[in-house]
Amino acid sequence: MMTLPRTRLAVGAFLSLASSLALAQGAAVSVNLGGPNSPPDPNHPGKPLYDKYCATCHDHPIETKSVPFATLRGMRHGTLHYALTQGKMKLQASPMKEAEIGTLLDFIAGRQVMDESWIARMQCPANRAKPDLTKPATVAHFGFSAGNPRALTKEQSGLATDDFKNLELAWALAFPGTTTLRAQPAIVGDTLFYSAGENAKLFALNIDGDTPCVQWTYTAEVPLRSGIGYGQMPGGRKVITFNDVATRIHLVDAQTGKLIWKSHVGLYDLSNATGTPVIHKDRVFVPLSASEINIGGDDRHLCCKTHGAFFALDIRTGKKLWTYHTMEEAKPIRDRGDGQMMWGPSGAPIWTSPLLDEKRGLIYVGTGEATSAPAALTTDSILALEMKTGKLRWKYQATKDDIFLTACMRNPKALNCPRQGLLLDHDFGATFVMGKRADGRDILLAGQKSGMLWALDPDTGSLVWNREFGKGSPIGGIHWGMAYDGERVFAPIHLFPGPDGIDPNQKAGLHAVRVDDGKVLWSYEPQADCSGDRPKRVPNCKGVGLTGAPTVIDGVVVEGSADAFLRVFDRTNGTLLWSYDTARPYLGVNGVEGHGGAIDNASIVASHGLLFVNSGYGLMGGQRAGNVFLAFRKKAGN
Ligand code: HEC
Incomplete structure (x- = not known):
């Protein structure tokens, strides 16, 4: 192209x-x-x-x-x-x-x-050209499998604990004209479904070989955004789903790469699709976010009218079977000071990928802050929706009256900025996890950008325990996701300046928390330092935070950092087994030159003895851009 x-x-x-x-x-x-x-x-x-x-x-x-x-x-x-x-x-x-x-x-x-000619040059030879989708998925969606543990076994990954002590780069794929890699692949058999987003393309890559090759390419009209969900239609046709910048959900045949349908779900011009859709039986479950927070602080904008939603789409047609709105439609509330009206309520976007609970027939999602007053009682909340109908079963509001517009951090006097309220931006953005307590009872685990980890009873939504790791901030706290190994939940804490700068009590790092009672079993807290090229890597060289979602593989937990390091820890005691600085130049196996950058969002997966990660995330708060998808393997002779 x-x-x-x-x-x-x-x-x-x-x-x-x-x-x-x-x-x-x-x-x-x-x-x-x-x-x-x-x-x-x-x-x-x-x-x-x-x-x-x-x-x-x-x-x-x-x-x-x-x-x-x-x-x-x-x-x-x-x-x-x-x-x-x-x-x-x-x-x-x-x-x-x-x-x-x-x-x-x-x-x-x-x-x-x-120049995208690398795609033609990397087409698979005949013996690798066809996806074999007979095996169950290794990574089916954001949380990988039921309960969203983000955990893989030795058998699924082809990597055992000892292998992680000495990894080497197997290959890199570099994408021209790309600054942010935000999509987590799905993996089924030998095929890895991958999208670099900005090039508006999705690839089926065969990963069973020394180098990957392209089985098919799907091209959209506009850049793609979310990770990839995998599943099957009634009748058995295997499909993948993902969203684009125009809030359209795509359903594509996983065997051939042919579009089955595309469904526009946005409710407003400023709706935004972020969370990875999940396929379940005859439905595709889809969260809807909004970007009004980014422009709401501009006096020219009549703030604010958008809110989040959640949909069940019919997998056969893409038609909406039900819609859950996080609040009522906004109406004019008050004169904002220049004769024009402020609108509300607004906000509560949903950008978590959902947690599905078949046993209870529930779907759990998280919401973000309000963008105008009055702050709805569903903002910064954990919601349980009925899978069948979309009806709200229960909600747990973690933070009340959080009204936030990005521009109000710098210019709190702007016409649309809240006159009262908290200006925190403490969304639930991290996809929830279903854990088990020592006595076998289920426990719902939810991380918030406030730096709080919440554990609720999934039947009632009542609080079991909570654990705080500092005050959080607009890109701080628990941002995208956590991982779970059956006993511990791994919570990454990001450090980022909020309206009052950086909270000195913020415990940036990775924390292993016992699911039964919320006790912190170990913590890895990287030290802030401003030496070398660090000021170039992170907006504030003190920012050592971990914002991307971690992944459990056999006996380890793998995490990437905003300053571009990939780190592997023994999940039982937190010992750092291996680390790698991904911010370096690469010549991709596709012949394209690339560079690593911030590791963010979610991308750490593994299969065929390869550990995969996206390196480069230029979208947020001055983090380092990059354009490489990296594969690591156990070093030979080790
Ligand atoms: C009032 C502040 C503001 C102004 C003025 C502004 N931007 Fe942005 N821009 C943002 C923010 C905040 C984001 C991040 C949005 C997000 O990630 O949701 C952004 C994101 C972007 C993106 C990435 C979009 C995407 O899809 O992720 C582009 C491209 C961009 N801006 C270009 C521009 C250009 C060009 C101009 C001038 C015409 C401009 N912006 C003016 C605040 C602003």
Whole structure:
């Protein structure tokens, strides 16, 4: 696929010739004149547009939870254009004419040719070309299997505890024009279903060999977002599901890569699909989030009207069977001070992937904060929905009156900023886990961005115990997920400055907590340091946090860090067995040059003796961008 600014076709055609010449010599295949490879031109006509419409936030990525300018420059025109014309940045770009948007994109990303010819070169030979989907999935969704433990056995992974003491890089796949890898693969037999998101493609990769090869490629119109869910339709057809930046859920035949249906689930322009959909029997369960939090603090926006939701889709057609709304529709509430009205209630987005409980017929999801007053009683809550009907069975609200808009951290006097309330941003974003107590009773485990780990009775929603690890923050606390080994739940705590800076009591690191009573069995707390290139890696070089979801494999737990380290611990006592700095350059097995960066969201999986991880997450608060999917194996002769 070539992505060219409309005004530069002639140059683009020339570049495409240049890049095929470079390819013939085996060189890197992404050509990007301007963009991240050269300093921005201060006299470029797009510079004043950037200064006027973007710099207030993107020059302050930490305070505004946005993407630094340098990372925007590594994005594809397609990603940028979608964000500005239809996606999250539509309001910011709305005063600009179409031609100005073109000029701005030219300034940010330069003239690009994305050479995707590696895909054709890496097609599987005939004996590896067809997915064999007869075995059950190793990784079926965000939580891997029933109860969401994010745990794999030695047999499933092909890796035993001792193997982790000495791993080496087996191969890397690098993706051109990519800054953030946010999708966790699904694995079935020899096939790993993978999407690098920004290139709008999903691959079925055969991983049974020295190098991976491509079985099929599925291409969407817009960038993809979530991890991949796997399952089967009534009748036995094997399928995968995932979402895109336009809040569409895709259902694709896992054998062939052919689209079965696409279903638009967004309720508003500012709806957002984040959590990985889960397939169960004849349904696809889908969470719906919102991005109004990012623009709500702008005076031009009439704040706020969106809220989260959850859907059961018919797996045959993609039609909604039921919808759960986290609150009623917003209505005008009060004059915000300039004669225009504030709207509410709003917020409570759902971006956890669901926890399914077949025994009780329930689905558990978490919600985020309110974006305007009055804060609904379903914000920052754990919800139990009836699987059949979507009716709310019970709820547990962990934090009341948390009303948050990103821009209010820097500019609390803006018209839409809350006059009362807590300004915390303490969502439940981490997918829940079902554990077992010593006496065999089930226990529902939920991590919050507040730094609190909650354990509830799944029948009633009443509190069993809770454990605090500091105050949390907008990207702090327990962010994306936890793992569970049958006895301990592993909670990563991220450190990130909140409205009052960094909480000195925040216990950033990985904590093993006994599920029976909430006792902390061991903790790994990396030390903050500001030496070497650390200030470049993390927005605040003190940020040593762990934000991505960990994974249990045999006797170890594996975790990635925002400053790009992959670490393996003995899960019984926390001994650090192995660590690897993924922030380095790679030449991919696909011939594409890449670089590692922050390890975030969820991606750590294993199969065929390979440990997989995404390295690069440029989306949040100035974290380091990157574009490599890495596979590690046991070192030979060890
Ligand atoms: C008021 C603050 C603000 C302004 C002004 C702003 N942005 Fe953003 N931008 C953000 C935030 C916050 C995010 C992160 C959103 C998220 O991850 O949900 C973001 C995300 C993005 C993304 C990634 C979108 C995605 O789909 O993940 C792009 C691209 C982007 N901005 C481009 C721009 C450009 C270009 C401009 C100028 C026209 C601009 N932004 C103006 C705050 C802002």
